[in-house]
Amino acid sequence: MFGNYPDLRVYFKGAENYSPEDVQNSERFAKQGQRILLAVRILADTYDDQSTFKAYARETVNRHIKFKMDPALWNVRFIAIVNHISKSNNNNYPG
Template identity: 45%
Template sequence: MHLFHTSTTIDNGICQELFATSIQMYEIRPLKVHLRTYNLKVVVNGRRIFVILLAEVLIYRIMQPTEVTKHTVASLRAAPVGDGHHGRDFYKYFFETHPEHRHFYKGAENYSGKDVLKSERFDKLGDAILLFVHVLANTYENESVFRAFVHRVMIEHFTRNIDPKLWKPFWEFWTGYLNSKGANLSAEQQTAWDILGTRFNEEAQSYLAKVGRNHA
């Protein structure tokens, strides 16, 4: 992803429309939406805010929460709940592509993808993670429910000593898994998962800090 180099940070931005000029200046009009965190140099001119780009940037079309739910849920057709062993397949993919994280699973530190497929333990863990992700996708547009469920996911993982830094890259693992299942994520679906993952991580870290747990 392209980055800005900044003096000020705008987080979960306030943007409705972005208007490009020949000098790469963008006007931002207020509307709360979920965007990635970018570092920007901000120049205030009266009641308007102008953001000058200090580096090349990829601009996303603004996506409303209902659209995030729509696109993430649509992509989950590749990994439905209660149909086969799709959750277990996630762990097979995860262990094969990111073996450096196997140490979080005591007794399975040396498992191969084939070992995962024969494991009842990973059948159960897979069912749980699949359900978690489906609920998060289906509730994204309902902020209070989404936030409460993120808290529940954190509580479920308290005893597993998961490195809090992994909550953000987890969503890269997840979209990689979906593509391995034939989802062939569209640009809009990928963006929707990026937005959901960013919001999930922010809420997770905020909650972990609030309850006195390690956070990133």
């Protein structure tokens, strides 16, 4: 991401000037990667339970408000995740 979308670096306080190689060698980003994988797994596992799915997604977004992320970024990411889960599970988005 740091190589392909350098404009998003502003959301990573203290790492704004990291290179892609710095990210690869960073314990911070290794831990963050694990947290992201866990979050996506939770979204996939709760996909069929509409209220839990939406609550977890909402809570995740709310936890990141302090980082001043553009809501449009969340929308794009959320749509991509939902589309992937929908295709993988052969289900429809629960609304």
